Amino acid sequence: MNDIAVSVLSEIACHLGEGPSYDARTDSLFWFDILERKLLQHRFSEGKTDIHPLPMMASALADVDAERQLLVTETGLQLRNRASGALEMLAEVEADRADTRSNDARPHPSGSLWFSMMGRKAEEQAGTIYWFFKGEVRRLFSHITIPNAICFSPDGAIGYFADTHENRLYRVACDPETGLPVDDPVLTVEGNQMPGGIDGAVVDKQGTLWNARWGGARIDAWSPRGELIRSIQMPARQVSCPAFIGADASRLIATSAFENMDEEARAADPQAGQTFIIDLEVEGRLDPPVQI
DSSP: OOOOEEEEOOOOOOBEEEEEEETTTTTTEEETTTTTTTTEETTTTTTEEEEEOSSSSOOOOOOOOEEEEEETTTTEEEEEEEETTTEEEESSSSTTTTTTEEEEEEEOOOOOOOEEEEETTTTTOOEEEEEEETEEOOOOOOOOSSEEEEEOOTTTEEEEEETTTTEEEEEEEEEEEOBOOOOEEEEEEEEGGSOOOOOOOOTTTSSEEEEEEEETEEEEEEOOOOOOTEEEOOSSSSSEEEEEEEETOOOEEEBBBTTTHHHHHHHHSSSTTTTTEESSSOOOOOOOOOOO
């Protein structure tokens, strides 16, 4: 375990902090408290965090253009007006299902988007990963309990995803021009020998996958072949997802959660739900805008 300094970026404790995404247009970090229906925005120039209430559960955000962002929500993909916060449905996905909500997502280098839905109570095999590109939605992978760790190699030729419930990370060959899989997924990391579950992840310029270990209080760095490179101890047990920040994507942050923690558990984990910045220089990458 590497002894790397970790500090608090935001003391706001999220019930289920998830989906961090750096927005270079505004030098802001966006992330969600899924269960409390909140979008949080930390403006680095001002050193303050704003909370934007949402009318539904949402879990991930992507850039579209100077006026709009794309939100992954419990009823599908919605456009968000940057200035007003107004939402407009772009593509309904599982909107007729009261038992599911959105979870992990990430843009592919081509400008397509992989995003996931899962059971609200993490019902077994109720989750699905979808692909969106220029108005089209396709189902990619089904029968996943908790879909997570969606991320891609720098050239877009490899996609990753995990089932946190099974604690397994998969890789799959993709068409770099569209982000569509061209082969079957291959098991890359079997995580049951380590504490916690494989949660959100990002891939840096060298192809290293940085993964949050939900319940393991750590960030793990994995090679594309599934070799553990290093681990960083985190101050909250339920760390949920990392993100690269800054115009040069040289810093790493991570969200966390206090979901399913009683009073005793929260007293033992006082920083649960906070968002952290890791004192480690990395060669990160920023996600491209989604082509709607």
